[in-house]
Amino acid sequence: MTAVTPVTLRRQVELTIDGQAVTAGEGATILEACRAAGIEVPTLCYLETLAPVNVCRVCVVEVEGSRALVPSCSRPVAAAMVVHTASERVRTSRRMVLELLASSVDLSTAGRDVHRWIEEHGARPERHGPAAPPAERDHAHAGHHEPPEAGLAATVAQAVKRDNDQYVRDYAKCILCYKCVEACGEEAQNTFAIAVAGRGFDARISTELDVALPDSACVYCGNCIGVCPTGALMFVSEHDLRARGEWDESRQEVTRTVCPYCGVGCNLDLHVQDNRIVKVTSPLDHDVTSGNLCVKGRFGFEFAQGGS
C-alpha cells in the first residue's frame, strides 16, 4: 500500500520583478512570485486560503505596458512581465489607501505590519483632521451619507456589537476587506450569515436585515474571527482582557494540539495566557482545517478550565 499523490508539474514562467530575474509556476500570482523572491508586498484583503476579492488595493504593483496599477494578489504572472513593486506611482497609491483607511478606521488592534506599512509609505492620516463624531451607520441608505463638517475626518466609528457570549463585533475597526464574508460564505463555512450592506462610505458588514447574531443564520464557527486582519471580530475573552489592559501577547504561548471533540482531527492553536486559554485559532497551512473550525473546536474549551 503506497500513497499515490497526483502531481502536477507546472510550466515555469520567467519574469522580472524590481530588476531581479524571477521564475514562477504558470498560474502563480505576482504576489506569490514576489513572496518567493523575498520581496514584501503589503496585503490587507488577501489570505492564502481565500479567493482574492481585490478590494483593498494595497497590494498594487506596476506592470510595464499596463495602463493601471494591478492587484498583485490576483494577477497571474506572464512570460517576460516586468514588475515594479516600489516605484513612486506604486508608493503613492498605497500611501493614499493606507492614509484614508487609517483616518477613518480604528487600526489599534491591526497587526504590527499595518503600522509599519503606514510609516514606511509616509502616510499621514492626521492631515485629514480630527475624527468627526460617530454617526449612525447600520441603517444608512445608499446616497444618504452626509459628509462631516469641513476639517473633520469621516470615520466608521460606532459602538461595539456584543450580542452573544462568544465574540464581539467592533465595526469601528472594520476595513471592509470582505474576508469574513468570504469565510462565512462559499470559501469555507457556507452559512452566509453576513454580507456587505450599503454603498460607498456607508458600506458595512451586516447580518440579514441587521438582526443581532442570535437571530441570524450564524452558527458561531468563528471562522470570520480567524480571518479578520484588524481585530474588528474578536473573542470575548480577548476583548475583555484588552479592555482591562491585561492582554499581553508577550506572556502568551501558542500550543498546537488536536481538538477534543469529533473524529475529524482538526488542529487547534491554543493561545494561553496565565494558564488560561484566551483564544483558539487553527493553522492556515494544515490541510485538514485550512484555518477553519466549528463552534465546539473554537469555543468549547471551557470544560478544561473549570467552566463546567
Place this chain on the structure above:
Amino acid sequence: MFGAGGGTSSYREIEETDLVVLWGSNAREAHPIFFHHLLEGLRRGAKMYVVDPRRSTSAQWADVWLGIDVGSDIALANALGREIIETGLVDTEFVRRATTGFEEYAASVEPFTLAEGERLTGVPASVIADLAHAYARADRAQLCWTLGITEHHTATDNVLALCNLALLTGHVGRFGSGLVPLRGQNNVQGGGDMGAIPNKLPGFQDVEDDAVRARFDAAWGATVPPRHGWHLSQMLEAIERGDLRALYVLGENPAQSEADDRHTVRLLEGLDHLVVQDIFLTKTAQLADVVLPAAVAAFECDGTVTSSERRVQRLRPALRPPEGALDDIEILSALARRLGPDWGRPSAEEVWDECRSLSPMHAGMRYDRLEALGGIQWPCPSEDHPGTMFLHSRLWEEDPEKRGQPAPFTPVTFEPPLDELTDELPIRLTTGRRLDSFNTGVQSGGYASPLRRPEALELSPEDMASLGVAEGEVVQVSSRRGSITVPVHLDRTLRPGLAFMTPHFPDQADTNVLTLDTWDPKSGTAEFKATAIRVDRLPGDSGAAPVPEKASEKAGVG
C-alpha cells in the same frame, strides 16, 4: 474493512470525487470540518445523495434525499445491490479479480426488488433505482456513514451491506473512491488502533495469534492472555451474571451514555469495586469507590490521536492540569508500580516508540516526522514511508501476487429494529447530535454556546397536530423501558411518525432511559437509533413554556 479497521479514503479525496453518498450521517453538524471538504467537492460538481430518516442540515445540501425508515438500511443496500446487478452495472472485471463470494451475495439480494425495497424502507422505488444507477456509473464515489449505520442491533451487518456495494462497483482502493466511516470522538480510531478493543493488540494484530502474542510477551516481559476479552455490552452482561465484580472505567460515562441507562446504573452500583479515571466527577464517577483525577488529554498531555482518515497527530500540553490531576500515563504507571512491575516514568514519546516497535503499521511514525508532516496516515511501515492516502490499492494490481487476498462479499440478512412499533407505541424515536454539543455534554456543557437550547422531544408538524400538543408543552414520553417528561419542539425536517432527541442533556432529559440496550452481537453497539415510544399529554395544564418561534427554529441551522 477488508482486514483493516479504518476508513479507506482521505478528506481531500471527497473534494475530487464525482458522487457522495452520505448514509446515516449528519456531518454538517457532527463533523463540520469534514463537511467543508465535502462542500468543496459539491462546488466542483459532485452530486450528493443523503440517506437519513430526517431531512437533516446535511440532507438540505443533497441533490437527492432518501428519507429512509429507521433501521431499514440493509433492505435499502440490498435493493441497491440487486438493482446494480439487474441492470448490468456491476464492475465485473473488479469483482472477478479482486473479490470472492459474488454468487452468494447475488442470491442473497435477489428478493430485494425495487418494489420490496420501497415497501421495507419507505423510499420510492424510482429513487432507489436512481441512486443505484448513479453510484454504479460514477467514475469516483465516496460512501460515508456515521452512527446512523452503527447504532443499531445489526451494526456490523449494516456496515458490511455498504462494503458489498463498494465491491460490486469497484468504488474502493482508488483515488476518490472509498468507504468513509466518520468517527465520533477525536481518538475513537486511535483507541482501536492501539488495541483498546477486546480482540486486538496494537496495530489490529489478533490476540489469538500465537506468533503475534510471542512478540508482545517478549517485549513486555509478561504473558498476554491468549483469548479475546469482552466488549462493553458483554461486560455489562457479565456484571449481571456476577462474573465481573470489579470495573476500572477510563474517560467514559456509562451511567449516562449507555442505552437503558437506569439498568446500567443498577449494574454499576452492584459491583464489588468501581474505579473511575476521569477529568470530572461524572455521574459514573459519583458511583465509584475510587476516583483517579486525570488531566485533559487534548490540552494538558503529550501524546497522539488518530483521526477518521487514519492520520496520527500530536497532542501537546498547553495548560497545567489542576492540583492532583495527572496524565493518564502517570496514573497507569503508578498503578503498575503498586501491582508489581516498575515501568518507571515513561514519556509519551517513549510509550509511542515502544508501540512503533510492535505495530508494523505505525513503525515509521517517529515524533519528529509526525511534527514535520502535520501527522501521518497509517499504514506507515518504515521511516522513509510518507504514509498512506487511501487503502486497498492492491485490489487493483494486475499481478495476482501483489493483489493478495481478495476482498469477500458478505451476504447479510435484513432484520427490522427490535423495538417494534405497535398501536400502544406508535412513534419511532431516533437520536442524534446537535452542532454545538457533544455526547452526554460532559465536555460541551462547560461553554456558553449561543446556539444551545434545552433538550426537547422533536416532533413533526403532523404528529404535533394529531397529538394536540403545543410548542414547548411538557409531555410524557414512554418506551418499553421507562418514561421521562420533556418539552415538545416542532421540527419540520421530521416525517410523521418520527421523533428525535439528543443525549446531550441527561440531567435535564435522560434520553437513554428510553433507548433499548439490545446490542449487535458482532460489535457490541446498542440500538440507540430505533426506539418505539408513545407521547402522552400531562393531565391538566402542564405548564407549557412556549418558545418563541424564531429562536426555536434556529438551532438546527447548519
